[in-house]
Amino acid sequence: NAGVTQTPKFRILKIGQSMTLQCTQDMNHNYMYWYRQDPGMGLKLIYYSVGAGITDKGEVPNGYNVSRSTTEDFPLRLELAAPSQTSVYFCASSYSQETYGYTFGSGTRLTVV
Amino acid sequence: RKEVEQDPGPFNVPEGATVAFNCTYSNSASQSFFWYRQDCRKEPKLLMSVYSSGNEDGRFTAQLNRASQYISLLIRDSKLSDSATYLCVVNRVTGGGNKLTFGTGTQLKVEL
Numbered sequence: 001n002a003g004v005t006q007t008p009k010f011r012i013l014k015i016g017q018s019m020t021l022q023c024t025q026d027m028n029h030n031y032m033y034w035y036r037q038d039p040g041m042g043l044k045l046i047y048y049s050v051g052a053g054i055t056d057k058g059e060v061p062n063g064y065n066v067s068r069s070t071t072e073d074f075p076l077r078l079e080l081a082a083p084s085q086t087s088v089y090f091c092a093s094s095y096s097q098e099t100y101g102y103t104f105g106s107g108t109r110l111t112v113v
Numbered sequence: 114r115k116e117v118e119q120d121p122g123p124f125n126v127p128e129g130a131t132v133a134f135n136c137t138y139s140n141s142a143s144q145s146f147f148w149y150r151q152d153c154r155k156e157p158k159l160l161m162s163v164y165s166s167g168n169e170d171g172r173f174t175a176q177l178n179r180a181s182q183y184i185s186l187l188i189r190d191s192k193l194s195d196s197a198t199y200l201c202v203v204n205r206v207t208g209g210g211n212k213l214t215f216g217t218g219t220q221l222k223v224e225l
Contacts, residue, residue: 035215042117042200042215043157090156101147101159102213 002026006091006105013081013112021076021108023091031094032074033102034058034066036087043090049074081112114139116214117203123220130191134219136184136201146177148186149200151218157200160186191223 045058
């Protein structure tokens with residue numbers, strides 16, 4: 001039972017490059033989320049999804065895109081990477097938004113130079 | 114004012130000590146509350162939910178005071194392995210669905 005799996009674990013991008021952060025979960029959770037965590041800051045929600053085919057913006061969506069074609073997968077796309085996108089990215093999933101906690105992936109450390 | 118505020122610490126305590134963390138939240142419409150633990154360079158992991166009546170899980174006790182909009186976490190008999198950052202998390206229902214807000218965390222260092 002893998003839980004939430006994120007790839008890659010580390011990546012260095014040059015300014016203007018693009019990449020996709022992969023996230024997959026095997027718990028049949030409907031809810032999935034992408035967060036970024038900057039040093040000394042709380043986790044900020046980028047995008048979320050309440051089910052396959054449905055996505056919505058969080059607090060800090062600019063510069064990112066997502067898709068949710070299946071229940072299991074929720075990739076995050078960075079177009080035209082900028083230094084401000086240097087961060088640790090966490091994908092999470094949950095059974096319920098209200099009363100259950102989230103299960104997080106192990107994170108992707110992204111540096112944009 | 115931040116929606117969720119925590120003392121960043123660090124709290125340096127000897128092994129075996131009792132330590133308490135506090136968290137305040139600004140939105141009275143918040144409905145559910147959690148404590149997460151995050152080890153250095155790792156993902157957050159759910160430690161426990163926080164219920165109005167207070168709840169205990171082994172050495173950990175969580176309390177909620179809705180009137181004061183205050184959440185606490187008490188750790189008894191601290192172990193070296195308790196060293197981590199503890200995140201206070203608050204959930205409220207908005208027009209766009211549930212919104213989970215994470216505090217910036219309180220760092221705990223348990224020493225010999």
